Amino acid sequence: MDLISNLALGLSEAVSLVNLAYCFLGVLIGTAVGVLPGLGPLATMALLLPTVYALDATSALIMLAGIYYGAQYGGSTTAILINVPGEASSVITTLDGHQMARQGRAGPALAAAAIGSFFAGTVATVVIAAFSPPLTALALKFGPAEYFSLLVFGLIGAVVLASGSLIKAVAMVILGLLLGQVNTDTISGTPRYSFGLLELTDGIGFIAIAMGIFGFAEIISNLSKPEAQREVFTRKVTGLWPTRKDFGMAAPAMLRGTAIGSILGVLPGGGAMLSSFASYSIEKKLAKDPSGFGRGDIRGVAGPESANNAGAQTSFIPMLTLGIPSGAVMALMIGAMTIKGIQPGPQVMSSNPALFWGLIASMWVGNLMLIILNLPMIGIWIRLLMVPYRFLFPAIMAFCCIGLYTLNNNNFDVYVGAIFAVAGYAFYKLGCEAAPLLLGFVLGPMMEESLRRALLLSRGDWTTFLTRPLSLSLLVLSALLLLAVVLPTIRQKREIAFVED
Amino acid sequence: MRIKSQRDFWSGVMFFSIGVFFGVGSRHYSIGSSAHPGPGYFPLLLSIVIGILGLVIVVKALTLETRDGEPIGAIAWKPLLAIVCSIVVFGVLLPRVGLGIAMLLLVGGSSLAGTTFKWADVIFASAVMTAFSWLAFIWGLGLPIPMWPSLLTD
Numbered sequence: 001m002d003l004i005s006n007l008a009l010g011l012s013e014a015v016s017l018v019n020l021a022y023c024f025l026g027v028l029i030g031t032a033v034g035v036l037p038g039l040g041p042l043a044t045m046a047l048l049l050p051t052v053y054a055l056d057a058t059s060a061l062i063m064l065a066g067i068y069y070g071a072q073y074g075g076s077t078t079a080i081l082i083n084v085p086g087e088a089s090s091v092i093t094t095l096d097g098h099q100m101a102r103q104g105r106a107g108p109a110l111a112a113a114a115i116g117s118f119f120a121g122t123v124a125t126v127v128i129a130a131f132s133p134p135l136t137a138l139a140l141k142f143g144p145a146e147y148f149s150l151l152v153f154g155l156i157g158a159v160v161l162a163s164g165s166l167i168k169a170v171a172m173v174i175l176g177l178l179l180g181q182v183n184t185d186t187i188s189g190t191p192r193y194s195f196g197l198l199e200l201t202d203g204i205g206f207i208a209i210a211m212g213i214f215g216f217a218e219i220i221s222n223l224s225k226p227e228a229q230r231e232v233f234t235r236k237v238t239g240l241w242p243t244r245k246d247f248g249m250a251a252p253a254m255l256r257g258t259a260i261g262s263i264l265g266v267l268p269g270g271g272a273m274l275s276s277f278a279s280y281s282i283e284k285k286l287a288k289d290p291s292g293f294g295r296g297d298i299r300g301v302a303g304p305e306s307a308n309n310a311g312a313q314t315s316f317i318p319m320l321t322l323g324i325p326s327g328a329v330m331a332l333m334i335g336a337m338t339i340k341g342i343q344p345g346p347q348v349m350s351s352n353p354a355l356f357w358g359l360i361a362s363m364w365v366g367n368l369m370l371i372i373l374n375l376p377m378i379g380i381w382i383r384l385l386m387v388p389y390r391f392l393f394p395a396i397m398a399f400c401c402i403g404l405y406t407l408n409n410n411n412f413d414v415y416v417g418a419i420f421a422v423a424g425y426a427f428y429k430l431g432c433e434a435a436p437l438l439l440g441f442v443l444g445p446m447m448e449e450s451l452r453r454a455l456l457l458s459r460g461d462w463t464t465f466l467t468r469p470l471s472l473s474l475l476v477l478s479a480l481l482l483l484a485v486v487l488p489t490i491r492q493k494r495e496i497a498f499v500e501d
Numbered sequence: 502m503r504i505k506s507q508r509d510f511w512s513g514v515m516f517f518s519i520g521v522f523f524g525v526g527s528r529h530y531s532i533g534s535s536a537h538p539g540p541g542y543f544p545l546l547l548s549i550v551i552g553i554l555g556l557v558i559v560v561k562a563l564t565l566e567t568r569d570g571e572p573i574g575a576i577a578w579k580p581l582l583a584i585v586c587s588i589v590v591f592g593v594l595l596p597r598v599g600l601g602i603a604m605l606l607l608v609g610g611s612s613l614a615g616t617t618f619k620w621a622d623v624i625f626a627s628a629v630m631t632a633f634s635w636l637a638f639i640w641g642l643g644l645p646i647p648m649w650p651s652l653l654t655d
Contacts, residue, residue, distance in 0.1 A: 032641075036637065036638075167554060167557060168512055170554060171512075171551055171558065175519060175551060177547050178544065178547050178548070181523070187540070188531070188539065190531075190540040192526075192540055193523070216584055216585075216588065219614075220577065223614050223616075224580055390612070390616075393614075394607075394611045394627075394630075395608075395630055397587065397588070397608070397611045398604060398630040398634070401588060401591045401607055402634050402638060404592075405595055405646065406638060406646070410596070411595060411596060414588060414589075414592030414595075415588075415589065415592050418585050418589050421588065426515070429508075430511055430512040430515065431512070451538070452538040455535055455538055456536070460535030460536030462535070
């Protein structure tokens with residue numbers, strides 16, 4: 001079989017001593033920058049790009065890829081432990097992961113995230129090897145109209161998973177989209193809503209918003225409660241390892257998450273992130289008793305974590321087979337390939353088979369290293385949570401402030417973080433959930449671009465979203481999803497009305 | 502007219518004002534037409550939608566009966582001010598006086614937000630965090646974060 005001989009070739013390339021070493025270095029650096037909020041994989045890879053000149057092409061790409069998926073692992077650790085998503089794709093993990101940590105179940109949460117990621121990574125490696133060409137063909141069918149509808153679908157998913165008022169969640173998504181408009185317009189080059197501040201022309205930093213709302217505001221609201229009621233961490237830590245029941249619940253979620261991630265990851269844009277949102281809403285829909293979601297349901301960790309890792313990996317497909325970057329990180333990978341004189345595109349598979357398959361096999365090897373590296377760490381992470389809160393919150397503050405400063409090595413992002421701390425506290429007081437805002441913010445620029453492109457192509461005809469079959473079906477799906485949530489609310493309202501009669 | 506849900510009423514007001522703010526802002530940029538959307542097109546569209554949603558939420562808050570009036574409750578000024586001020590002070594001071602002093606003030610200032618404040622705890626926690634940050638960011642990642650006041654190093 002082609003697939004097996006190809007993977008064998010790749011594996012033999014990936015387990016050479018040099019490549020193993022660079023793979024290890026990559027995942028180690030990746031985990032570190034993932035755990036530390038602030039410095040993300042993108043900045044790290046950019047910093048390390050010059051080293052590519054000194055390295056062999058395969059080793060260099062293996063190391064850079066390791067940083068990328070290592071950071072996904074690390075990002076979920078921070079999300080679970082201190083409720084700050086280290087990476088955009090771990091926003092969802094904060095919802096249930098952090099709640100589990102508060103209930104003394106940080107161990108099972110971390111283990112579910114690690115095992116889910118490893119399983120997803122293994123499957124995604126095979127998916128990349130087997131389905132690169134057909135999946136790429138599917139991705140090519142996506143025009144701007146389809147993208148726009150897909151993003152609508154993703155955002156509706158975010159609204160659905162909010163636990164509070166539906167209309168407020170929609171408003172929060174739109175607020176997020178608006179905040180994403182603070183940038184330099186990609187089509188005309190006009191700086192928007194920058195108030196003459198040079199720093200704002202690049203947009204507000206995702207990390208600054210995430211830390212302000214999830215890190216700082218969370219601390220303020222925790223401290224505002226009387227000490228006795230403070231629902232911080234319980235002293236009682238129950239088990240480092242998931243129980244048999246946990247496994248039973250997490251395993252199907254992992255399977256579904258992996259499938260969703262493998263498919264959505266191929267799409268250019270926020271594949272990994274979108275898939276974690278999609279997986280969460282699907283898990284919540286499928287659950288017989290969804291009331292535990294948002295309060296520490298292991299499925300809410302296992303599913304999205306598997307999805308984002310699978311997505312992170314399959315996002316290599318368009319880059320490897322078409323030379324189209326699916327995001328800034330992949331653009332950097334392409335940069336690294338061109339430095340080594342390799343033209344990314346369909347011919348890489350045939351002209352540099354060792355590099356192509358070596359990189360793919362190294363992803364599996366890297367995932368194996370990550371799980372070996374991370375499982376023993378769980379015990380250490382948990383001990384961190386035993387630190388009394390009066391020490392823990394100043395430490396989280398210090399950690400976040402330093403992280404904000406390192407974003408661009410200046411204090412501007414620290415101030416933005418402070419502003420969003422106030423905003424986050426206001427959202428908390430007003431009962432507005434913040435997770436939809438964050439997704440809107442991240443997807444905003446992409447949504448605008450696809451909307452404007454689609455309208456340009458259709459000469460201003462809005463029906464283009466309804467006449468294209470793929471786009472239409474995505475919109476119908478979003479409508480169904482919305483209806484599914486609205487209907488029970490209406491029913492409840494009517495029941496309440498009847499009770500009052 | 503009585504407000505039936507304080508929380509919803511004020512969130513509605515917030516969303517509506519945000520809509521007005523961004524909507525007015527978008528007038529500074531070319532809106533274009535649907536066939537040729539300009540940089541102001543999408544923000545204006547979003548502002549209108551969020552403005553309408555804000556109004557709907559306000560109307561809902563004025564008409565739909567709630568059990569307890571959903572009060573906003575007291576604002577926790579002490580933690581809010583202590584945390585936000587510490588962050589800002591850290592931002593102002595870090596490039597000027599270096600990591601050691603900025604960290605001490607950050608940890609000390611934010612500890613004021615808690616119920617118990619002990620100098621020994623503050624000094625211990627800031628020493629640990631400074632050591633960790635130096636190890637991870639300055640030594641490990643080689644980031645240009647000043648450690649000492651610029652007066653001393655110049």
